[in-house]
Amino acid sequence: MSANQATRIDVNKIPLDEMDVSDPVLFQNDTIGEYFRRLRAEDPVNYCAKSPNGPYWSVTKFNDIVRVDTDHKTFSSDSANGGIVLGGLGNPEREFGSMGGLEMFIAMDPPKHDLQRKVVSPVVAPANLEALEPIIRERAGAILDSLPIGEEFDWVDKVSIELTTMTLATLFDFPWEERRKLTRWSDVVTSTPGNGVESWDQWKQELMECGMYFKDLWDQRVGGEQKHDLIS
Incomplete structure (x- = not known):
């Protein structure tokens, strides 16, 4: 049995509600693809309730990702709603998206985000x-x-x-x-x-x-x- 086959079998044994694709080790050992493969096939919008980074959703199919990325009213990036990264919502220690109180425009929704982006666009x-x-x-x-x-x-x-x-x-x-x-x-x-x-x-x-x-x-x-x- 190849190492790749063994990895696939192990991934298939994990309950879907325990799939934690935020684990950096999966990227380090290049097994993350097997996790994404299974999620896309069986549970493309997956909720992980427990992880070192707190609870989060994984969206793993293209059209779903586009929907999330283009519908800010439903899927907010605003730091007040949890920001843009794991560990933001309900984690006063991290205050992610605000850098400890300093707002970042990447963690804003339109129209505020668009106004901030317009300022820096000429530079690039x-x-x-x-x-x-x-x-x-x-x-x-x-x-x-x-x-x-x-x-x-x-x-x-x-x-x-x-x-x-x-x-x-x-x-x-x-x-x-x-x-x-x-x-x-x-x-x-x-x-x-x-x-x-x-x-x-x-x-x-x-x-x-x-x-x-x-x-x-x-x-x-x-x-x-x-x-x-x-x-x-």
Whole structure:
């Protein structure tokens, strides 16, 4: 019996109401596909009542996903209704979607969401990205040129993370020497105690630090020269 066959048999033995596709281990060992396969076939709108992340629904078929994504009146993203991630509703510790009190426009519904999105859309418009192209190319080239030759290195850290962080730092015109703060904060957003942070207090503290850092950048640039970055 192959490992894949064994995985399928094990998945088929799990009661549908105990299927927890929020378990990160399923993604790490690449068995999540078997769980989704069964849910799509037998219970495409599945409710998991108990998980480390709290209760949640899994929607696993295309048309159903489109319906959820396009009907904000029925399926709200607003942080007041639980936000956009697991652990939001009924979890005052996490306060997800508001970053500990600082609203994020991704956790808003129209029309408020549309107004917020309209503000930032010009920054990622083709003309503006073209203006940023030279510095992005220069920084990407520097990252690749810095890679060691003839020895092992961590591709994820030195290339994948660094390229992503570099691009974000450029879009925000974020202080270059502190760009890895962006990496840390993006990790913290989806962390839980014991998995990236030690406690919910640490989670809140670091995200408040993130919010205050960006507020300081905003205050510094108010009334200043109009540039091509998101904050200006």
